[in-house]
Amino acid sequence: MKVVASLVLAASLSAVAFPAAAQFAKAEDAVKYRQSTMFVMSQHFGRLGAMANGRVAFDAKAAAENAAIVETLSKLPWAAFGPGTDMEGNTKALPAVWKDNAKFKEASEKMMGEIAKLNTAAKAGTLDALKAQFGNAGGTCKGCHDNFRAK
Amino acid sequence: MKVVASLVLAASLSAVAFPAAAQFAKAEDAVKYRQSTMFVMSQHFGRLGAMANGRVAFDAKAAAENAAIVETLSKLPWAAFGPGTDMEGNTKALPAVWKDNAKFKEASEKMMGEIAKLNTAAKAGTLDALKAQFGNAGGTCKGCHDNFRAK
Numbered sequence: 001m002k003v004v005a006s007l008v009l010a011a012s013l014s015a016v017a018f019p020a021a022a023q024f025a026k027a028e029d030a031v032k033y034r035q036s037t038m039f040v041m042s043q044h045f046g047r048l049g050a051m052a053n054g055r056v057a058f059d060a061k062a063a064a065e066n067a068a069i070v071e072t073l074s075k076l077p078w079a080a081f082g083p084g085t086d087m088e089g090n091t092k093a094l095p096a097v098w099k100d101n102a103k104f105k106e107a108s109e110k111m112m113g114e115i116a117k118l119n120t121a122a123k124a125g126t127l128d129a130l131k132a133q134f135g136n137a138g139g140t141c142k143g144c145h146d147n148f149r150a151k
Numbered sequence: 152m153k154v155v156a157s158l159v160l161a162a163s164l165s166a167v168a169f170p171a172a173a174q175f176a177k178a179e180d181a182v183k184y185r186q187s188t189m190f191v192m193s194q195h196f197g198r199l200g201a202m203a204n205g206r207v208a209f210d211a212k213a214a215a216e217n218a219a220i221v222e223t224l225s226k227l228p229w230a231a232f233g234p235g236t237d238m239e240g241n242t243k244a245l246p247a248v249w250k251d252n253a254k255f256k257e258a259s260e261k262m263m264g265e266i267a268k269l270n271t272a273a274k275a276g277t278l279d280a281l282k283a284q285f286g287n288a289g290g291t292c293k294g295c296h297d298n299f300r301a302k
Contacts, residue, residue, distance in 0.1 A: 024194070039183060
């Protein structure tokens with residue numbers, strides 16, 4: 001019972017200290033989570049870019065697989081930018097993420113929308129379709145990084 | 152043309168230095184990629200565990216969403232354990248991953264199979280179905296970590 005009581009107490013304390021990101025045990029985990037999801041997404045996005053830009057041969061199956069993974073990952077980072085996760089030194093996220101949160105949210109939604117279109121384009125199975133949407137999707141990455149991420 | 156020639160040369164050199172994991176620009180990226188996918192997976196798996204173990208209330212929608220993400224991620228790390236990525240100091244992966252690769256591959260396939268079943272179970276929408284499969288899935292994580300990952 002003592003152990004259970006301690007765990008309940010610990011859970012309550014951590015809920016007080018870190019209220020809005022209860023999905024993560026601690027702020028460091030939220031930072032690591034969003035960095036991890038962004039890194040994995042960038043790897044698969046880069047593989048699409050290599051095809052779109054002609055650095056590697058177009059492969060319809062690989063394009064569809066990578067785009068599906070990118071779309072799944074595009075939805076994940078945002079829940080990890082909760083209050084209390086603006087941890088200087090551990091993150092390149094600028095204070096604007098929290099100070100101008102409505103604009104950040106808008107940018108994230110724009111990105112998810114363009115990535116969803118990229119997934120649809122990749123499923124079409126042609127290099128032209130991929131190329132037609134790749135730049136739009138990449139533009140939303142850059143737009144958000146320019147405004148909300150330290151160089 | 153000079154730039155193109157340099158890029159082609161750079162691509163050939165990196166292919167020589169790092170042949171079997173051509174999807175990654177360098178071995179460090181492969182290590183970071185597999186650690187990132189494992190970390191993201193562990194966060195979502197942990198949320199299923201919290202429900203299965205009664206630490207948080209069962210939520211059928213959240214369970215289905217988390218299990219789908221876990222299944223997607225369960226397929227990703229393996230391509231990043233290529234030759235030349237056994238980088239001491241950067242990874243907890245034991246030499247057995249490469250020395251006993253057939254067994255490692257078997258363990259990874261067992262894990263993916265049990266995670267797929269977990270996703271099916273989560274979609275059933277009941278706590279009992281989730282609980283019935285959660286332990287089997289977790290057992291395959293542990294089994295592989297015991298044999299192939301430093302403590």
